[in-house]
Amino acid sequence: MIINKIGKVTIDTAFHLGRCCLMIKRMFFWLFNSKLEKKEVMKQTVRIGIESVGVVILTSLFTGMVLALQSGYTSKNLFNEPLYVGTVVGFSLVKELAPVLTAIVVSGRAGSSVTAEIGTMVITEQVDALYTLGTNPSTYLLIPRYIAFLIALPILTLFANVVGILGGFLVSYIKLGISSTVYFDDIFQYMEVKNFFHGFIKTFFFAFAIATISCYKGFYATGGAEGVGRSTTDSVVISMIMILAIDYFVSSLLVIIGIT
Amino acid sequence: MIEVRNLTKIYSSKKVLDDISVDIRDGEIFTIIGPSGTGKSTFLKSVIRLINPEYGKIIIDGVDMLSLKSEFEIQKVRKKFGYLFQDGALFDSLNVWENVSFGLKYLTNIDEKKYLDVAREKLELVGLKGVEYKKINELSGGMKKRVALARAIAHNPRYVLYDEPTTGLDPISSDIIIDLIKNMSEKLKVTSIVVTHDIKLALTISSRVAVLNSGKFVEVDTPQNIKNSSNEFVRDFISTSFISNITN
Numbered sequence: 464m465i466i467n468k469i470g471k472v473t474i475d476t477a478f479h480l481g482r483c484c485l486m487i488k489r490m491f492f493w494l495f496n497s498k499l500e501k502k503e504v505m506k507q508t509v510r511i512g513i514e515s516v517g518v519v520i521l522t523s524l525f526t527g528m529v530l531a532l533q534s535g536y537t538s539k540n541l542f543n544e545p546l547y548v549g550t551v552v553g554f555s556l557v558k559e560l561a562p563v564l565t566a567i568v569v570s571g572r573a574g575s576s577v578t579a580e581i582g583t584m585v586i587t588e589q590v591d592a593l594y595t596l597g598t599n600p601s602t603y604l605l606i607p608r609y610i611a612f613l614i615a616l617p618i619l620t621l622f623a624n625v626v627g628i629l630g631g632f633l634v635s636y637i638k639l640g641i642s643s644t645v646y647f648d649d650i651f652q653y654m655e656v657k658n659f660f661h662g663f664i665k666t667f668f669f670a671f672a673i674a675t676i677s678c679y680k681g682f683y684a685t686g687g688a689e690g691v692g693r694s695t696t697d698s699v700v701i702s703m704i705m706i707l708a709i710d711y712f713v714s715s716l717l718v719i720i721g722i723t
Numbered sequence: 724m725i726e727v728r729n730l731t732k733i734y735s736s737k738k739v740l741d742d743i744s745v746d747i748r749d750g751e752i753f754t755i756i757g758p759s760g761t762g763k764s765t766f767l768k769s770v771i772r773l774i775n776p777e778y779g780k781i782i783i784d785g786v787d788m789l790s791l792k793s794e795f796e797i798q799k800v801r802k803k804f805g806y807l808f809q810d811g812a813l814f815d816s817l818n819v820w821e822n823v824s825f826g827l828k829y830l831t832n833i834d835e836k837k838y839l840d841v842a843r844e845k846l847e848l849v850g851l852k853g854v855e856y857k858k859i860n861e862l863s864g865g866m867k868k869r870v871a872l873a874r875a876i877a878h879n880p881r882y883v884l885y886d887e888p889t890t891g892l893d894p895i896s897s898d899i900i901i902d903l904i905k906n907m908s909e910k911l912k913v914t915s916i917v918v919t920h921d922i923k924l925a926l927t928i929s930s931r932v933a934v935l936n937s938g939k940f941v942e943v944d945t946p947q948n949i950k951n952s953s954n955e956f957v958r959d960f961i962s963t964s965f966i967s968n969i970t971n
Contacts, residue, residue: 588812597829
């Protein structure tokens with residue numbers, strides 16, 4: 464019984480991975496063999512990027528604030544003084560929290576909408592219509608969304624870095640009485656360009672993963688409206704898990720190659 | 724001319740299309756009728772390879788569609804076709820004229836500045852005026868079907884495939900669509916393949932009617948001969964469809 468289940472899960476996983484790889488292969492084929500749909504790229508970048516700005520700002524602002532609060536009071540308890548608050552906030556955000564949280568927020572906000580949209584297009588034959596009108600879903604749907612995620616996520620992460628650090632400063636200044644000079648000195652004295660790139664590089668991996676999962680789940684949605692709903696939920700859950708897994712493995716890789 | 728030879732499509736070990744062979748002549752309206760789930764839409768989608776059949780040949784103007792390997796070659800043949808989907812398959816994110824002119828960019832060399840004019844012309848051809856800037860969700864079912872038809876013929880295809888063109892429409896909208904298919908065939912000289920449950924459509928405007936059952940064409944003949952068919956299944960299907968049409 465258990466062996467049957469394990470076998471079924473293994474076969475299903477291999478099947479989905481294989482189909483997903485074929486989708487990525489098609490995307491790359493058409494990326495180099497068709498004209499880029501610039502208008503669609505713009506439209507999707509606005510949709511995925513600009514429409515996620517608000518929620519990314521709120522998430523990173525409060526993350527920066529709570530980081531400053533926790534590290535400041537912990538340090539106060541241990542050393543009677545809030546030491547290195549800027550350093551803790553800066554490093555945590557730039558290397559880990561801003562890229563990961565932004566990716567999670569974008570997967571929930573934009574990834575789900577991509578899955579729902581493509582899934583609906585599949586079940587209403589709009590995807591078939593693309594073939595009959597001289598184009599194909601890879602050129603018209605996949606490539607613009609991949610590019611949009613790859614443009615939007617790194618930029619949103621930059622926003623999240625800035626806003627999070629400012630949030631941390633707000634709490635440091637108001638609640639902990641740390642001056643702006645000390646707070647920002649704590650960040651820039653210790654932070655190197657490679658620390659920034661450690662987080663920034665990861666956003667491209669996250670963007671690729673979100674685009675792949677959300678498009679894949681949309682393209683293979685079955686079972687009408689209920690099926691599209693299920694695919695949308697799956698897309699968000701799988702994206703979140705994959706973001707965390709990719710974060711670990713890419714971080715390890717970056718450490719090995721010296722981008723720490 | 725479309726020549727179909729030994730076309731077979733299998734879904735989960737069930738033969739949905741079972742060794743079908745038929746010639747569809749230039750300029751004719753070839754209508755396929757039959758009970759639900761007998762493979763009518765599968766046949767239509769196979770013709771332009773939206774579905775890949777397991778065996779057979781679909782020869783379109785001398786080119787076997789199923790032997791084509793690259794998507795570019797398939798696309799070249801698909802250019803000859805317009806396809807009216809059952810529910811229109813209009814793009815919700817675009818307005819009416821953007822939908823109608825969508826394929827022009829890929830299927831024609833028409834200057835982009837003229838897209839709106841082409842869209843207007845095709846919309847007029849299907850009896851719609853002043854709807855160019857409407858969103859798709861502002862249209863009625865009949866209007867959606869007509870917009871979808873305008874989109875299907877925007878690039879002046881040689882063949883038009885209709886998947887249940889009158890399903891879900893009221894009798895007046897249904898008659899408008901039937902007239903449009905007839906006019907399209909007469910005025911634009913297009914070859915039409917119509918898949919339908921609408922027995923009235925099948926028997927009034929078709930050049931030939933094919934009755935599909937269990938993946939096979941039970942009979943392919945003129946509407947008059949189909950009406951007087953000696954085949955029991957055909958007779959039963961037509962009389963049942965007439966009764967169902969009347970009661971609906």
